[in-house]
Every structure is written in C-alpha cells, then in structure tokens.
Amino acid sequence: VKCLQRLDTFLLRSIGTNVVAAQAEPTRKDESDEKDGPKSLYAVQTERQEQAERSVLISCNSRTNEKKFLKYLSRHGDIKKHFFYESYGMYAVVEFANRESVTSLLEGAAIPHISHESMVPFKSRLLSLNNLGTVDSPNQQFGQQCQPQTAPPINELIQRLSKEESIDQQITSLTEAYQLTEENSRLRFLVCSLLKDIAAAYFPECTIRPFGSSVNGFGKLGCDLDMFLDLDGISGRNVKMPKSGLSLEYQMKRANSERAVTQSILSVIGECVDQFGAGCVGVQKILNARCPLVRFAHQPSGFQCDLTANNRVAMKSTELLYLYGELDQRVRCLVFTVRCWARAHGITSSIPGAWITNFSLTVMVLFFLQKRSPPIIPTLDQLRDLAGPADKSVIEGNDCTFVSDFSKIPLHRNTETLEQLLHGFFEFYGTFAFSSMSINIRKGKEQNKPGVVSLAHPEPVKPLSECQQECQCHPTRPLCGFVSGECPHFVQIETNTPRGPGNNTSTPNLLKPLNVSKNVNATQLDRFVALCQERPGLAQQIETNTPRGLRGNNTSTPVGTG
Ligand code: CTP
Numbered sequence: 229v230k231c232l233q234r235l236d237t238f239l240l241r242s243i244g245t246n247v248v249a250a251q252a253e254p255t256r257k258d259e260s261d262e263k264d265g266p267k268s269l270y271a272v273q274t275e276r277q278e279q280a281e282r283s284v285l286i287s288c289n290s291r292t293n294e295k296k297f298l299k300y301l302s303r304h305g306d307i308k309k310h311f312f313y314e315s316y317g318m319y320a321v322v323e324f325a326n327r328e329s330v331t332s333l334l335e336g337a338a339i340p341h342i343s344h345e346s347m348v349p350f351k352s353r354l355l356s357l358n359n360l361g362t363v364d365s366p367n368q369q370f371g372q373q374c375q376p377q378t379a380p381p382i383n384e385l386i387q388r389l390s391k392e393e394s395i396d397q398q399i400t401s402l403t404e405a406y407q408l409t410e411e412n413s414r415l416r417f418l419v420c421s422l423l424k425d426i427a428a429a430y431f432p433e434c435t436i437r438p439f440g441s442s443v444n445g446f447g448k449l450g451c452d453l454d455m456f457l458d459l460d461g462i463s464g465r466n467v468k469m470p471k472s473g474l475s476l477e478y479q480m481k482r483a484n485s486e487r488a489v490t491q492s493i494l495s496v497i498g499e500c501v502d503q504f505g506a507g508c509v510g511v512q513k514i515l516n517a518r519c520p521l522v523r524f525a526h527q528p529s530g531f532q533c534d535l536t537a538n539n540r541v542a543m544k545s546t547e548l549l550y551l552y553g554e555l556d557q558r559v560r561c562l563v564f565t566v567r568c569w570a571r572a573h574g575i576t577s578s579i580p581g582a583w584i585t586n587f588s589l590t591v592m593v594l595f596f597l598q599k600r601s602p603p604i605i606p607t608l609d610q611l612r613d614l615a616g617p618a619d620k621s622v623i624e625g626n627d628c629t630f631v632s633d634f635s636k637i638p639l640h641r642n643t644e645t646l647e648q649l650l651h652g653f654f655e656f657y658g659t660f661a662f663s664s665m666s667i668n669i670r671k672g673k674e675q676n677k678p679g680v681v682s683l684a685h686p687e688p689v690k691p692l693s694e695c696q697q698e699c700q701c702h703p704t705r706p707l708c709g710f711v712s713g714e715c716p717h718f719v720q721i722e723t724n725t726p727r728g729p730g731n732n733t734s735t736p737n738l739l740k741p742l743n744v745s746k747n748v749n750a751t752q753l754d755r756f757v758a759l760c761q762e763r764p765g766l767a768q769q770i771e772t773n774t775p776r777g778l779r780g781n782n783t784s785t786p787v788g789t790g
Pocket residue numbers: 439440441442444446447448451452454541542543545546585586587701702703720721724725726737
C-alpha cells in the first residue's frame with residue numbers, strides 16, 4: 229500500500245509534461261515473428277548475421293537528402309532496409325537485398341584524398357558519403373528521421389512513466405523504453421560483421437558473434453557490445469578424423485595452453501583493430517585478465533566493445549538467459565525494472581568498481597521467479613531433463629545441457645501481476661538470509677552456504693596497496709584492487725565462471741550457487757537489503773535518486789566506501 233501511495237504521489241506530480249523527441253518511432257520486435265513461437269537464439273543470430281553481411285555503414289551529412297541518397301545507392305541493387313541515426317555525426321545503415329550489391333558499391337567507392345596525412349589502405353564497409361558539386365536548396369526537406377540508439381534520460385523516462393495508469397503499465401513502459409530496438413540490434417550485428425572483416429585477414433573462417441546483453445533479451449539501449457571471436461571452425465574441435473587410409477593435416481604452431489593461444493590471437497587482432505580499424509579508438513589489450521579481451525570504442529556506432537575469444541560458456545549462459553526471457557514476458561519486464569531501480573540507487577554502475585553487476589541481479593530475479601508458487605520459470609535441472617541428444621553440451625567440464633526447443637517446456641499457470649512480482653521481489657530479498665544461504669538456479673532452491681574461499685585472492689589478506697592481483701571475477705576488470713573478503717566481485721565467481729583456460733576453480737558458470745552476502749561488499753549488501761525492505765514504489769525510487777553516471781557524476785567511488 230505504501231508503495232502504491234508513493235507511486236500515486238509521483239504519478240500525479242509528473243503528469244502533463246510533454247517529451248518532444250524529433251525522432252522516428254523505433255521499431256520493436258516484429259510481432260509477426262512470434263506467430264510460430266519464439267525463435268531460438270541460434271536462429272535469431274544466423275538471420276541477423278546474414279543481414280549484417282549484406283549491410284554497409286555510411287557516414288553522411290545531416291543535410292543528406294534521403295531520396296537522392298537511396299536513389300544513388302540503389303544503382304548497385306535493391307535496398308531492403310535502411311535507417312539513420314546520430315553518433316558523432318549522422319550515419320546510415322543500409323541493407324541490400326544481395327551481397328553482390330555491396331561488392332559493387334565498394335568497387336565504386338574512392339580512396340580519400342587528404343593532403344597532410346597518409347591513409348592506411350584497409351578498405352571496409354564503413355564509408356563516407358560526399359556531396360560534391362550539387363547544392364541542395366536551403367528550403368529543401370531533408371526527409372531522414374533518426375532512430376534513437378541510447379536509452380531515454382531518466383527525467384524523460386519519469387515523464388513517460390507518469391502517464392501510465394498502473395504500476396504494471398509503468399513496468400511495461402519502462403521495458404519498452406529501455407530495451408534494444410530492431411535497429412540497435414542490427415547495428416550491433418553490423419559492428420560484429422565489420423570487425424569480422426578485420427579478423428578474417430588472419431582467420432578467414434572466423435565469425436564474430438555478439439553475446440551478453442546485446443542478444444540475451446535483457447540489453448538496455450547503450451549497453452556494451454560483448455563479442456566473441458569464434459574460431460571453432462578452425463580449432464579442430466569439430467573435425468572428424470578418418471579411421472584409416474591416408475590423410476593430410478595442417479602443420480600448426482603450438483603453444484603451452486589454450487589460454488596462451490587466446491592471448492596471442494587477441495593480441496594480433498587487437499593490434500589490427502588499433503592500426504587498421506576505421507572508427508575504432510582507445511584500443512586496450514587486457515590480455516592478463518582471467519578472460520583475455522580487447523576493449524575499444526567503436527565511434528561510428530557509439531558502442532563500447534569487448535572482444536573476447538574462447539568464451540563458450542558465456543555464449544551458453546547468454547542462450548540460457550535468452551530462453552528464460554522468452555518463456556514469459558514478465559521475466560524481461562521484471563529484470564529491466566530491477567536493473568533500473570538498482571542503477572538509480574547507485575547499486576550498479578557503468579564505471580568498473582565495487583558494484584554488483586546487472587548479470588548477478590538478473591540471476592537473482594530468475595531465482596525469485598523460480599520460487600513463485602506456482603513457479604513462473606523452470607529450474608535449470610528441469611530444462612536439462614527436457615533436453616534432446618542434440619542439446620548435450622559439456623564445456624570445460626561443466627554440464628551446460630538444457631533444452632533448446634521452447635515448445636517442450638511446460639509452463640505453470642501463474643497469473644501474478646508485475647506489480648505483485650516487483651513487490652514480491654523486494655520482500656523476498658529484503659528477508660533473505662544472505663549470511664547463511666545462497667541461491668541456486670539449477671535446483672531452484674536456497675542452500676546452505678559452504679565456506680566461501682576467496683578465489684580471486686586465495687592468499688592471506690594483504691594491505692590494499694599490495695593487492696594488485698588479477699581479478700578473476702569479471703572479464704573486463706583485470707585488477708580489482710580489493711583485499712580478500714572485500715572484493716565485491718566474488719558474487720560473480722560463485723555465480724559463474726565462463727572464462728575457461730586459466731580458470732582453475734571447479735565452479736561452473738550458472739551451475740553453482742550464488743553466494744551473495746559473504747562475497748559482496750558488506751555495506752553494499754546492507755544497502756541492497758535495506759532498499760528491498762523499504763519495498764519502494766518504482767517511480768518514486770527512480771525519481772528521488774541521482775543515478776551515478778547518468779547526470780555526469782563521474783565518480784568511481786564504490787557504493788559503501790564513498
Ligand atoms: N558473464 C558470465 N559471468 C560473469 C560475467 C559475464 O557468464 N561473471 C557472461 C554472461 O553471459 C553475460 C556476458 O558474459 O551476459 C557479458 O557480461 P557483462 O557485459 O558483464 O554483462 P551483460 O549481461 O552483457 O550485462 P550489461 O548490460 O551490464 O553489459
């Protein structure tokens with residue numbers, strides 16, 4: 229009741245503000261796609277990858293006349309889809325019906341002439357449109373509308389939510405405002421495809437696939453782009469050896485470990501991205517992290533990119549999250565809401581540091597939904613029991629088997645509203661015995677916490693200044709700088725270890741319990757629990773807190789220590 233009252237107050241206060249957005253309505257998920265039931269992640273990825281390979285990214289002027297632009301390009305073939313967006317200038321994504329059109333377009337493109345600089349002669353599908361000689365009349369209508377590629381600012385969101393009539397509608401509206409659009413999703417796959425062109429110079433059979441929130445259904449506009457350089461086609465993993473007779477094999481250089489191979493591949497690709505990748509800036513090779521990666525910003529798209537290799541468990545956990553999100557639409561709604569709430573309270577942040585991550589929050593929501601009566605989603609064990617032979621998957625010793633055919637998954641008739649569930653979430657974790665219990669989404673049960681060993685810092689506690697060990701908790705945080713027992717990332721270790729080689733723990737990815745309290749920075753956890761206990765109204769919570777990072781607050785002070 230308190231929650232509703234707060235929300236009502238908030239709703240009344242905010243009504244009446246108009247949001248003026250000179251932007252095209254973003255395209256949401258194509259509902260016609262849903263008529264045969266949800267598509268598997270594999271099917272979605274294949275379709276998007278194929279689209280991306282027929283697409284080009286063109287920097288153009290905001291005064292570009294859309295009609296002329298399309299007419300000019302369609303000399304190379306039929307255009308299937310196009311859209312404009314802004315990121316350090318105006319860009320257009322153009323998808324042709326056939327790949328030959330892209331070849332023809334590239335053949336007709338010129339090498340730029342710049343008098344004081346030299347060009348690195350690496351051609352790609354990132355192009356610039358020049359408009360020489362012809363001047364558009366100043367009164368001319370420039371038809372293009374821009375598709376938003378970032379989530380609306382918090383104030384705009386609040387205004388939007390205030391127009392809704394119930395908490396359920398607010399939650400749905402929040403999800404719609406934040407989730408990736410069709411266009412943003414295309415752009416993510418296109419960036420992967422452009423990157424693949426660079427990596428293919430060394431590894432022609434490679435693919436680069438997005439994983440994590442870009443594809444698991446929980447991505448918010450503006451989230452990072454996690455990429456996986458897939459060399460399975462070349463690694464020998466899928467090769468069948470003839471049983472007898474003559475055969476040839478490649479001579480290949482050997483290395484001490486798979487981790488060493490991954491590091492050398494990423495080192496070379498990182499160098500290429502840095503030296504040859506147009507639009508790729510701030511390239512960092514973080515090769516000593518538990519999961520080696522190359523991080524950079526892709527300016528034309530505005531994406532912060534993390535390129536990893538040999539990260540198959542993370543791909544599998546992405547698939548699992550996608551499946552859960554597709555099973556019941558309340559799953560994604562609740563995850564978006566809890567993430568938004570956590571961000572507004574500074575429980576999560578885009579700045580690396582002592583934060584619980586969106587990924588862990590998602591797992592907490594999933595567990596909560598498994599615990600409803602009747603359950604809204606099945607446990608991982610139940611999904612494994614429904615799996616067919618083709619679903620069998622063991623990665624680095626972890627059983628990652630679960631059913632891929634959605635139609636085989638029986639769902640219970642739980643009719644709880646989003647409002648009831650949000651309330652229930654806060655109640656559940658507000659009274660959860662974090663100090664003694666952990667959560668396990670494989671079993672859908674809490675379980676006693678085993679003694680938690682510090683995996684990232686197994687040594688006796690050192691002074692903070694001396695603790696510069698590689699943080700094993702997160703791929704993108706090579707040095708966490710926390711002493712044993714204080715490292716807030718321990719929650720990650722317990723939840724999942726997708727990082728393969730170099731991972732000398734036996735803790736599998738989502739398969740082990742999530743030990744929250746002992747691992748998460750205690751103050752941060754207290755804060756989380758306290759906030760859950762308040763059981764706040766959604767909009768009230770968003771409104772009364774300045775989200776870190778959202779309003780230019782660039783502090784990296786972790787929650788609880790600042
Ligand atoms: N991952 C994991 N275990 C971790 C961290 C990450 O398995 N400890 C995998 C998950 O599949 C996760 C993906 O790596 O989705 C990408 O990690 P990250 O970027 O941290 O999380 P996202 O889910 O992408 O969420 P965000 O929107 O915050 O980037």
